[in-house]
Amino acid sequence: MADLRVLIVDDDFHVARLHATWVDAVPGFAALAPVGTAALALQAAHSLRPDLVLLDTYLPDTTGLELLRTIDTDAIMLTAASDPESVRTALRRGALGYLIKPFSADDxxxxxxxxxxxxxxxxxxxxxxxxxxxxxxxxxxGGADAPSSGGPSRSRSATETAVLEALAQGPGSARALLSAAEVAAVVGVSRATAQRYLAALAEDGAVEIQLRYGSTGRPEHRYGLSA
Structure with missing residues (x-):
């Protein structure tokens, strides 16, 4: 499975670029070039077909709440609009989530x-x-489903166990950091499947994620057993 592509719609370019950086840091997601108006958002939604739109309420040509009426794409609101009516309107028009600014990268x-x-x-x-x-x-x-359900004490599936064993047998030591592709090759699954299980194991604390920066391009996610 390819990364889920995310379109960020925010009239503040610096905020939009920051949110794009945060999106790119989450395994399994890739940020498209942000846009700052509803008109550009409609154009990008039709031409790029993103999987998810992160949508601000306050746009220069119309509101994000109005844009929700016309885009046939999953959307999460990222907005400073904290009044109950805006929240109710967003959820009524199909928003799958609502984050009130300011929020953190972890949020x-x-x-x-x-x-x-x-x-x-x-x-x-x-x-x-x-x-x-x-x-x-x-x-x-924020609830869970397999493979990411439960806490550290729950029973592991066969694939989760194989992923953990691959990390434990990595080069150097049990604290070796491997890419999703390297884990996939050891376990015998696709890279996308390995990435989903690694992300799920990171959520319940069994795996840690680090970013490795090269000279160009996006940082590479590396995975290792938690301390």
Missing amino acids: LAAALRGYARYRRVLAGTGSLDQAGLDRARRALL
């Missing part, structure tokens, strides 16, 4: 991980039962 990362879990729950082709629907809704609010 945004938690919302994105919840969205990724929500997508995984709804990724199947069969019909959902009520338990599955409830699990998807909980994911958006």
Whole structure:
């Protein structure tokens, strides 16, 4: 599975670029070039087909709440609008989440991980039962679903165990840092599958993530066993 592509809509260029950096730091997500108006957001939504839009309320040509009426894309509000009416309107018009500015990189990362879990729950082709629907809704609010459910003491699935063993057997020591591609090669799964399990294990504290910066391009995520 390719990274989920995220379009950031915010009229403050510096804030938008900061949020793009935060998005790129979350495994499984990639930020598209931010836009600063509703008109550009509509154009980008139609041409680029992002998986998720992070949407500010205050835009120069219309409000983000009005834009919610016209974009057929999953959206999370990132806004300073904290009045109950704005929140109710956003949720009524389909926003999957609502973060009130100022918020931290961790707050945004938690919302994105919840969205990724929500997508995984709804990724199947069969019909959902009520338990599955409830699990998807909980994911958006910070609840968990397999493979990211439970705490450190829960039973591990076979794939999770294989991922942890791959990290423990990494070159150098049990604290070796491996990329998702390296873990995937050891375990025998796709890179996207390895990345999902690594992200899930990081959420419950079994795995830590570090960024390795090269001379150019996006930083590479490296994974290791937590201390």
